Amino acid sequence: MQEVQETTTNVNGYNLHVIQSTKYKTVNLVVKFKAPLERETITNRAILPYVLQQGTEKYPNARSLRQALDALYGAVLSIDGSKKGEQHILTFRLEVANEAYLTNETSLLDQAVQLLSEIIFKPKADGQAFDAKIVSREKVTLKQKMDAIKDDKMSYANMRLMDEMCKEEPYHLHVHGYQEDLEQLNESSLYHFYQQLLQEDQMDIYLLGDFSNKQVEDTVTKYFVRDTSQSPLKQNRLAQKQIDQVQEIVDKEDVQQGKLHLGYRTNITYNDEDYAALQVFNGIFGGFPSSKLFINVREKNSLAYYAASRVESHKGLLLVFSGINPADYQKAKDIMIEQMEAMKSGDFTEEQVEEVKNLVVNQFLETMDHPVGLIEVLYHQVIAASDLKPEELLNKVKNVSKEDVVRVANKVELDTVYFLTSKGGNANA
Numbered sequence: 001m002q003e004v005q006e007t008t009t010n011v012n013g014y015n016l017h018v019i020q021s022t023k024y025k026t027v028n029l030v031v032k033f034k035a036p037l038e039r040e041t042i043t044n045r046a047i048l049p050y051v052l053q054q055g056t057e058k059y060p061n062a063r064s065l066r067q068a069l070d071a072l073y074g075a076v077l078s079i080d081g082s083k084k085g086e087q088h089i090l091t092f093r094l095e096v097a098n099e100a101y102l103t104n105e106t107s108l109l110d111q112a113v114q115l116l117s118e119i120i121f122k123p124k125a126d127g128q129a130f131d132a133k134i135v136s137r138e139k140v141t142l143k144q145k146m147d148a149i150k151d152d153k154m155s156y157a158n159m160r161l162m163d164e165m166c167k168e169e170p171y172h173l174h175v176h177g178y179q180e181d182l183e184q185l186n187e188s189s190l191y192h193f194y195q196q197l198l199q200e201d202q203m204d205i206y207l208l209g210d211f212s213n214k215q216v217e218d219t220v221t222k223y224f225v226r227d228t229s230q231s232p233l234k235q236n237r238l239a240q241k242q243i244d245q246v247q248e249i250v251d252k253e254d255v256q257q258g259k260l261h262l263g264y265r266t267n268i269t270y271n272d273e274d275y276a277a278l279q280v281f282n283g284i285f286g287g288f289p290s291s292k293l294f295i296n297v298r299e300k301n302s303l304a305y306y307a308a309s310r311v312e313s314h315k316g317l318l319l320v321f322s323g324i325n326p327a328d329y330q331k332a333k334d335i336m337i338e339q340m341e342a343m344k345s346g347d348f349t350e351e352q353v354e355e356v357k358n359l360v361v362n363q364f365l366e367t368m369d370h371p372v373g374l375i376e377v378l379y380h381q382v383i384a385a386s387d388l389k390p391e392e393l394l395n396k397v398k399n400v401s402k403e404d405v406v407r408v409a410n411k412v413e414l415d416t417v418y419f420l421t422s423k424g425g426n427a428n429a
Contacts, residue, residue, distance in 0.1 A: 003391055004368075006378060007213060013226030014203035017378065018213050026095050027109055027209035028371040029116055031224075032379060033090040033201035037083055037170035043177030044185060044193040045088055049079035050138040051190065052092075055124035055131065065119075072112055073097040077119070084383050085269070085314025086170045090201075092120060093372065098209055109211065110219050117223035121198070129187040130194075139182055146176050154321065157259035157420045161319070164249045165263040165416040169241070171315050199227050204382055206375045241265060241415070248417045257305060259420040260332055262320035264340075265413045269316045270384040274411070276396035277404035281412075282311050283356035284348050284405065285339065286320060290355070292339040292348070297322065303332040314383050318412060326421040333417060343409040346402065353402050360397050364390070 006019045035041070059065040069075045075096040082089050094116045099108035124131045150156050159174065166172040185193075205224060207216045243265065268278045279287075286293035286309025297307040305323040312319065324332045342348070367373035368390060377390050 004374070004378070004389065009217070011217075011221055012224060014205055014224065015382070016217065016220055017204060017206045018216055019206065019208040019374070019378070020211065020213055021208060022210045023369075024209055024371050025098055025101055026371070027098050027112070027207065027211065028375065029094045029096070029113060030206040030208075030372075030375050031092040031116065031120060032204045032206075032382075033197060034087050034204070034382070035197070035201045037086050037088045037173050039173055039178075041193065042088065042173050042175070043181035044190055045081055045090060045197070046175065046177035047135075047138055047142050047182070047185070047190065048090065048194060048197075049081055050141055051130055051134055052119060052123050053077070053079055054134045054138065056118045057122045057124060058118055060124050068115055072108060072115065073102070075112055075115075077116075079119075081175055083171065083173070083175050085312075087314070087383060088175070089383075090197075092116060095371070098211070100210060109216065113219050113223050123194075125191060126187075129191045132187045135185075135187040135190060139185075142176065143179060143182060146174075146179055146182075149176065153253075153255055153257070153259055153420060154323070157261050157418060158319070158321070160249070160251060160420065161261045161263050161416060161418040164247065164418060165317075202382075204379070206378065208371050208375060240267075243413050243415050246414050246417060248419070250419045250421060252421055252423045255420060255422050258324045258326040258329060258422070259418075260304075260322045260324050260329060260336075261418045261420075262333075262336060262414065263416040263418070264318040264320070265415050266311065266316045266318050266408070267411045267413070268408065270313045270380055270388070271386050274404070274408050275313070276393060277400045277408045278311060279360050279397060280353065280356050280400045281343065281405045281408045282309055282318065283360050284352055285309055285318075285343055285409075288356065288359055290352075290359075292342065293320065293322075293336065296339055297332060297335050301331070301335060303328045303335065307336070313380065329419055329421065337414070340409070340412065340414070344406070344412075346406045348402070348405075350402055353400065353405060357397055357400060361394055364394060364397070 004019060006017055008015055008017050053062065055061045055065055059068050069077055073096065075094055078093045080091055082091070094112055096108060096112040099106060102108065124134065126132070149159060162172050203226060205220060207220065266278055268274045283291065285291055286307065293307040293309060298304045303324055307322040309318055309320045311317070320336060322332060368377055380386070381388060
C-alpha cells in the first residue's frame, strides 16, 4: 500500500489537511464541523444541512445554487450530519473536476473553494435570521424524515436499541433530532445557533487530489477565515458502563418480520492497542458472509433472513442485527449468544484468522480507493485525537494472532437484547 501523504496545518481558525494524490481525476473538498452530542443542539444541527443547501447571498434559491454547481462542470455538493462516538459531525462535501484535465479552465479549483465558502459562511439570510420560508419548508422535510425512520424497521430497531442501551449517555441522541424541539425552533433561533456553531465547533478542511500543495493552501486560506477567538471546544467524556444485568426490551408493532438486535460493549475504541484485533474478531463473528453468525444462524438453522454485526469504533460498541420469524426469537437469540461464547473459548481456526485478516485489509483498501472513503478514514484520527495512520493500522491488522482475537472476545460484554416483534408475536420474549 502506498503511504498516504497528508500534511496538516492550523491556519485561520481551522485545521487544513492536504492530501496530494495522482489516483483521482477529481478534486475533493470536505469541511467538517465537530461538537459534543447534546440534546439542546442536536435538532438545530439536524436541520442545518437542509437549510444551507437552499440558497446563499449570491445564489438565493436552490435552483440558482444548482446552476452554479453545474457551471463548475457538474460539481457535486452534499451536506449531512452524523454521530461518531459522543461527537456530532456536520460534513460539507464538494467534488469537482480537476482543472489539470480540462483544456480551457484554469480557475476551477478557485471557483469551487469560493462557492463552498459562500455556502458555509454566507447563507441566504434576512438580517439576523435565515429565510423564513426556507426554514419553514425544511422543518416539514425533516419531520417527514423523522416519521420515515419508523417505517424503516431495521433503522427503527437500531434506534430503539440505542435508546435503551445508552439511555444515560449522549450516544443515545437521535441524529435527526426531535419533533418537539423542531416545533420550537424558528429562523432567528436557528441563525443564532448557526453563528455559534461557526465560532465554537472544531473545523477541519480536507483537500484531496492531484495538485500543488502550495496552490491549494493559498486558495483555501483566501476564502476560509474564521474568528480565531473561539472558546476551547467542549468534550464529552466517554462513559464506562458497569453491566450488572443484561436488559431485554420487547416492542410490538404491525410487522411481519421480527428484528432481533443485540448490543455489546467491547470496551475497546480506535485508540486502543486491541482495536486491530477487534476488527478481526468482528470479521469472524459477524462481519462477513463467512462469519459465525451468518453460517450458524442463517445457513445451518435457517433462523434469520439476515444476520450480521458491526463495530462502532469511537463508542466501543458491537451491534448485532438480524431479521427473524417472531416465533424463532428464543432459538435465534440462544444461537447468537452461543457464537459469542465460541469466540471467547477460541472455537475457530488459525486459517479463519488469516482469511478474515485478508478480508479486513481488502475491505479497508477498497474504502480508501474512494476519495470520500479515504477522507473518512483519515478523519478517524481527528475524532480519536490519534496519530495512528491508515498504513500503521493495516500493519497491525496483518499482525493479529488467534490469541489476540480470543483476548478481545473476552472483553466483550452483552448489554442489551432488543426485539421488535408483531403485536400477536412471542409473549415470552
